[in-house]
Amino acid sequence: MTTTPPIAVSRSDAPARVNKPRRGRRSPAASIALHGTLILASLIAIGPILWVVLSSFKPGYAVQSTEITLVKDPTFANYEYVLFETNFPSWFLNSVIVASLTMLIGIFFSATTGYALSRFNFPGRRSLMMVFLITQMFPVSILIVPIYAIMASLGLINTLPSLVIAYLTIAVPFCAWMLKGYFDSIPTSLDEAASLDGCGPFRIFWRVILPLARPAIAVTGFYAFLTAWGEVAYASAFIQTDDKYTLAYGLQQFVPQFNPQWEYLTAAAVLVTIPAGIVFLFAQKHLVSGLTAGGTKG
Amino acid sequence: MSTVTAGATPRSSTLRRNWDKHWAAWAMVVPVVAVLAVLIFYPLVNGIWLTFTNQTEANQLAEICTKSITGGEVCKENPNAWSFVGLDNYVNVLTGKIGEFWQWTGTTLIWTVAGVAFHYGLGLGLAVMIHREMRFRGFYRVLLVLPWAVPAFISAFAWKFLFNEQLGLVNSLLNAVGIDSVAWFADKWTALFVAVITNIWLGVPFMMVALLGGLQSIPEELYESAEIDGATPWQRFRNITLPGLRPVSMTVILLGTIWTFNMFPIIFLVTEGQPAGATEILVTGAFRAAFEGIRNYSLASTYGVLILSILLIFSVFYRRVLRKQGEVW
Numbered sequence: 001m002t003t004t005p006p007i008a009v010s011r012s013d014a015p016a017r018v019n020k021p022r023r024g025r026r027s028p029a030a031s032i033a034l035h036g037t038l039i040l041a042s043l044i045a046i047g048p049i050l051w052v053v054l055s056s057f058k059p060g061y062a063v064q065s066t067e068i069t070l071v072k073d074p075t076f077a078n079y080e081y082v083l084f085e086t087n088f089p090s091w092f093l094n095s096v097i098v099a100s101l102t103m104l105i106g107i108f109f110s111a112t113t114g115y116a117l118s119r120f121n122f123p124g125r126r127s128l129m130m131v132f133l134i135t136q137m138f139p140v141s142i143l144i145v146p147i148y149a150i151m152a153s154l155g156l157i158n159t160l161p162s163l164v165i166a167y168l169t170i171a172v173p174f175c176a177w178m179l180k181g182y183f184d185s186i187p188t189s190l191d192e193a194a195s196l197d198g199c200g201p202f203r204i205f206w207r208v209i210l211p212l213a214r215p216a217i218a219v220t221g222f223y224a225f226l227t228a229w230g231e232v233a234y235a236s237a238f239i240q241t242d243d244k245y246t247l248a249y250g251l252q253q254f255v256p257q258f259n260p261q262w263e264y265l266t267a268a269a270v271l272v273t274i275p276a277g278i279v280f281l282f283a284q285k286h287l288v289s290g291l292t293a294g295g296t297k298g
Numbered sequence: 299m300s301t302v303t304a305g306a307t308p309r310s311s312t313l314r315r316n317w318d319k320h321w322a323a324w325a326m327v328v329p330v331v332a333v334l335a336v337l338i339f340y341p342l343v344n345g346i347w348l349t350f351t352n353q354t355e356a357n358q359l360a361e362i363c364t365k366s367i368t369g370g371e372v373c374k375e376n377p378n379a380w381s382f383v384g385l386d387n388y389v390n391v392l393t394g395k396i397g398e399f400w401q402w403t404g405t406t407l408i409w410t411v412a413g414v415a416f417h418y419g420l421g422l423g424l425a426v427m428i429h430r431e432m433r434f435r436g437f438y439r440v441l442l443v444l445p446w447a448v449p450a451f452i453s454a455f456a457w458k459f460l461f462n463e464q465l466g467l468v469n470s471l472l473n474a475v476g477i478d479s480v481a482w483f484a485d486k487w488t489a490l491f492v493a494v495i496t497n498i499w500l501g502v503p504f505m506m507v508a509l510l511g512g513l514q515s516i517p518e519e520l521y522e523s524a525e526i527d528g529a530t531p532w533q534r535f536r537n538i539t540l541p542g543l544r545p546v547s548m549t550v551i552l553l554g555t556i557w558t559f560n561m562f563p564i565i566f567l568v569t570e571g572q573p574a575g576a577t578e579i580l581v582t583g584a585f586r587a588a589f590e591g592i593r594n595y596s597l598a599s600t601y602g603v604l605i606l607s608i609l610l611i612f613s614v615f616y617r618r619v620l621r622k623q624g625e626v627w
Contacts, residue, residue, distance in 0.1 A: 034427060035434075041424055042441040048456045048499070049448060051467055055459070063465065109333075112326040120323035123316065128327060135338055136553065137609040139560050139581050139602050145348070145595045146341030169337045172330055201322035230449030232563050233585070248451045252567075262459060269452045280447030284440060 056266035063263040078267035088268060090243055091250035098160050098246055099228040102167045106224035107217055110172045114179030115205050119191065132173035144237050151238060158240045167228040175220035182216035183209060215286035222283035229276055247272050348599040349387050353380040355593040387600040402583040406559060409494060409579050413558040416498045418551060421505025429513045446503035454567035457496040486576035489569045493577060497564050505550055512546030552616055556609055580605055
């Protein structure tokens with residue numbers, strides 16, 4: 001869609017518009033400045049990630065040393081330790097379960113809600129939009145106690161569903177808001193045509209609108225997944241036993257106050273980022289087209 | 299139908315008509331509304347109520363039950379049960395008797411303003427650059443968005459690692475050019491600096507992507523005709539790009555402010571409030587004050603209500619300013 005292949009798009013390939021002199025006449029100096037700035041920015045963006053990845057392959061003494069080396073005695077020992085000597089695998093599994101459920105349920109709820117907000121002018125619509133904005137303002141610290149109490153009375157403390165439910169309250173309002181904006185940009189004439197063919201509102205939503213909204217769905221799914229994947233506060237409040245930890249919380253055990261085990265931490269960080277990165281790669285080409293909408297229309 | 303039901307009560311028929319017309323929409327939003335009601339509104343009301351009590355983990359039970367030898371349960375009234383204390387919590391927090399409300403608020407303001415200003419400024423700059431046609435555009439874009447894909451707590455660890463006093467890359471680089479190592483987390487301002495840098499790194503991709511989307515919705519023709527009229531690049535930026543981005547900008551700045559204000563993991567994990575709690579922002583300070591040791595539910599709620607009030611006042615004010623400038627949002 002809006003993505004450009006990494007290879008240069010020659011100007012003649014650009015949409016059949018009038019020749020754009022503005023773009024064409026970039027002086028070599030401007031070109032160097034532009035690429036130079038972007039290369040620098042990209043380096044800053046990936047530098048810390050790269051450094052952690054490099055460090056994760058170093059043995060402990062090399063990580064602890066003050067010498068700057070890119071590669072030194074590369075080893076998988078850190079990964080082996082994290083994967084086989086700790087509870088990492090079960091934390092990882094917990095995180096996958098929680099994040100996937102949050103993503104799937106979150107997409108479903110926010111898509112239906114976003115569609116209703118976009119297409120129907122029902123009583124309560126405006127206040128619901130306001131409520132969504134207000135939910136973004138909730139500090140975790142006010143919600144955590146009463147939600148803890150609710151979870152406790154439902155018997156959900158120290159279970160994964162408690163986390164899924166809590167994360168849905170964070171992700172769904174923002175996702176619904178974003179999807180609403182995207183649905184707004186899909187012409188209503190499509191709905192009307194389908195309606196004339198005898199489709200009910202749910203069929204229209206399912207058969208016509210959802211397939212068209214794939215980019216936005218990808219983005220909201222990505223957002224919901226990441227929200228759940230990286231959350232710390234609820235996880236540390238609701239989960240009490242080691243076997244139920246999620247990664248975000250479990251990893252903190254590698255950083256005791258006085259003797260942080262950086263070499264294991266870096267390996268664990270890489271392992272944690274990989275699933276998020278995979279989800280990101282699926283979503284990234286939709287990121288721009290999908291986010292356009294969310295912000296623009298209230 | 300209307301002629302037949304003319305005699306029926308008007309109220310029920312309105313309800314009926316509303317139902318017939320809107321049932322589909324209501325059916326679509328009802329799950330979300332239900333979940334929000336249970337998990338946002340009930341906690342909110344309950345939280346506000348808690349702020350007028352002195353309830354903590356230790357005194358929350360009205361009765362203490364113990365198993366007796368015969369197997370039955372004996373319940374006694376809790377002598378130290380929680381009670382209604384009026385505005386005491388607010389007084390304690392606002393006068394600084396418990397916690398450092400005003401200091402945390404000050405730090406939060408610096409943290410938020412610095413974060414949002416750099417997010418927006420850098421995000422806008424990168425979005426404008428990457429919006430142009432050029433070689434490697436898609437490649438740059440993937441790299442620049444990458445920090446977004448890294449979970450916040452991982453980024454927090456990564457930056458804490460980079461700025462570690464003994465083995466961090468930053469100090470090693472400083473040493474390499476002949477500058478002594480800096481104990482980043484020993485001073486309030488350097489510690490806050492590290493946290494702000496981490497947060498900027500983390501938040502720019504979202505701004506960039508959102509603004510890039512906004513840029514794509516500005517019609518190319520505007521730029522062409524401006525150029526024919528002889529507008530300089532700066533004039534085109536000021537008079538076409540910025541106004542065209544206005545709707546997106548307003549939303550992302552509002553959201554960005556709210557998110558940064560409540561940004562928990564960075565401070566919590568990167569500086570841990572070091573040195574000696576000087577870099578706490580409101581959310582982390584409140585969390586520590588209320589949850590370290592005996593969990594103090596009423597205190598946590600008091601902070602929560604205060605934080606929420608600040609943000610509500612801010613957004614009402616923000617919208618009013620926008621309205622004055624003719625923006626209907």
